[in-house]
Amino acid sequence: MQSLFDGLSEQLLRGGVGRRHARRYVAELRDHLDDLIAEEREAGGGAGGLEARALARLGSAEALAGAMIARRELKAWSASAPVAAWLVAPSLALAGGAALAMAGVVAASTWIGSADGVVMFSNAVLPVGLGWALVALAVRQRSAPVWPIAGLVVLAAAGAALQVEVSLPSAAAHGEIDLAPTLASLPGLAGFAERVALNLALTLAPYIGLSLRRAAQTGAGRAA
């Protein structure tokens, strides 16, 4: 019985059902099954077939999963609007995060110290951090790999293309903070390619590792 509900939970998530709905559905089905078993017991049926009869009344795993997966309104955002969830939103978050960090530097009383931090945060930490958030979402939601991988590639490219640059003010010149595309020159292109490769390595590796671990756990659950 436990394996029925574990398997159903996996099927729902793979079908794109939102985690909250999937979890609650499985909990409600467990309660419903308990009620059906109690009803069958009261009706005086043979003890041997109690569970089987209750399960038959509850519905097959395919019917239970299919009824939920067919409801578009119960899908997770990542399944119902994959382009927005995997491609657009992370890039917007990247640009927004970099803009906020730059605004923080401008608002700070002194640029010295905060400037290095903002460059590091915007150019290195933010793209990788957002990539890890996508990885966590993909693994939790059991998403098919196409969208998460596309999202990580787009994010790695956007993170490498948009670089925050800070020039500290001196006696002769004012300071400058800039969010600039790095693809305008050949040296810029080489640096871009390096940064894409680094961002991808830092985000794809955990994704592949966690996905393999999840697949092994699911396989072990089925075998048990």
Add this chain to the structure above:
Amino acid sequence: MAATNPSFMNGVPELLVLRLLRNGEMYGYQLVQAIRDETGEVVSLGEGVVYPVLHALEKSGAITSRRRAVGGRSRIYYALAPAGVSRLSELTSLWSRITGAVQQVLVGEGDAEPV
């Protein structure tokens, strides 16, 4: 137990759930039993599939849910929301027109109004 009858069931579970919840809040198992009893087992759902209907109705704002502990068990009770009252009225009206139109065809009067 009566066999389930999926081909004529489009929209019917929503209608029955909303109508039954008009009498007061219920949890899923109670609702399924009520549907079976009230329809004399003519309408028989695969019992577990009532929950997607409930989740969808809640998502649309037609019903609300709350967790209640009863008899040592925690259950999710569903209740009709104001939006559900108007949805029930719409569905009831639509259902009456459909059954009226089908009945006209069956008795051979033809000329049913479009639904």
